Amino acid sequence: MHTERRFSPETVTAAEERFDALGPTAQTVVREVATAMEFDKAEYDERVTNEVVERARNALFASSLAVQVGSREEFDAWCEDHPDYEVTVAGSENVDRVAWHAAPFADRAVAATFAEEERAAVETLRRQAFGRLYRDRF
Numbered sequence: 478m479h480t481e482r483r484f485s486p487e488t489v490t491a492a493e494e495r496f497d498a499l500g501p502t503a504q505t506v507v508r509e510v511a512t513a514m515e516f517d518k519a520e521y522d523e524r525v526t527n528e529v530v531e532r533a534r535n536a537l538f539a540s541s542l543a544v545q546v547g548s549r550e551e552f553d554a555w556c557e558d559h560p561d562y563e564v565t566v567a568g569s570e571n572v573d574r575v576a577w578h579a580a581p582f583a584d585r586a587v588a589a590t591f592a593e594e595e596r597a598a599v600e601t602l603r604r605q606a607f608g609r610l611y612r613d614r615f
Contacts, residue, residue, distance in 0.1 A: 478545060478546065478547030478548070478551045479545075479546055479547070480543055480544065480545055480546070481543070481544045481546060481576075481599050482540070482541055482542060482543050482544065483541075483543050484541040484542055484543055485542065485543040485578070485579070485581075486580070486581075486582065487581050487582060488581075488582050489582050489614055492580075492582070492611055492614060492615075493614065493615065495538065495541070496534065496538050496611070496615050499534045499537045499538055500530075500534055502534075502537060503530050503531075503533035503534035503537055504530050504533075506533050506537070507525055507529055507530050507533050508525075511524070511525055535607060535612070538607060538611070539603040539604055539606065539607035539611075540600075540603060542578050542603050542606055542607070543578065544576050544577065544578050544599050544602055544603060544606075545576065545577050545578070545579075546574070546575075546576045546595060546598075546599065547574070547575060548573060548574060548575070549572070549573055549574070549575055549590075551575075552575035552577060552588060555577070559579065559586070561584050562579060562584050562585060562586050563584065563585045563586075564577075564585070564586045564587070564588060565585075565586070565587050565588070565609060566587075566588045566589070566590065567587070567588070567589045567590070567602075567605065568588075568589050568590030568591065569590055570590070572590035572591060572592050573592065574590065574591050574592065574595070574598075575588050575589070575590050575591075576588065576589050576591065576595070576598045576599050576602045577589075577602070578602060578603070578606040578610070580606075580610040580611070583610060585609075585610055587602060587605050587606045587609050587610065588602070589601060589602045589605065
């Protein structure tokens with residue numbers, strides 16, 4: 478079993494602080510992308526909306542989340558060690574590998590099973606974790 482990335486907020490406040498701190502970074506990323514796409518000022522003002530920057534911030538937050546990756550047995554053991562957690566699993570029960578992220582402040586976790594494409598499973602899981610565990614809190 479191993480962990481991808483490190484951010485696993487213990488409290489809602491820690492999650493909110495991280496999310497808020499990513500606002501300026503999201504603005505910089507969007508500005509740099511728009512510059513690389515050679516937007517002039519008028520096009521920038523028209524196309525770079527608050528929604529665009531917000532989506533960038535959401536993606537930055539999600540990409541920083543810690544994800545555990547392990548065997549089905551390791552995931553089942555984690556679930557047994559966290560009986561109070563509501564766990565949502567996407568994928569097949571007949572697959573040997575699992576990626577999961579837990580939000581301790583909510584006693585909830587999301588998981589995705591996968592056979593081979595670990596990187597794709599981890600990134601998909603991060604988006605699901607953001608949507609299911611964090612989005613409503615921000």
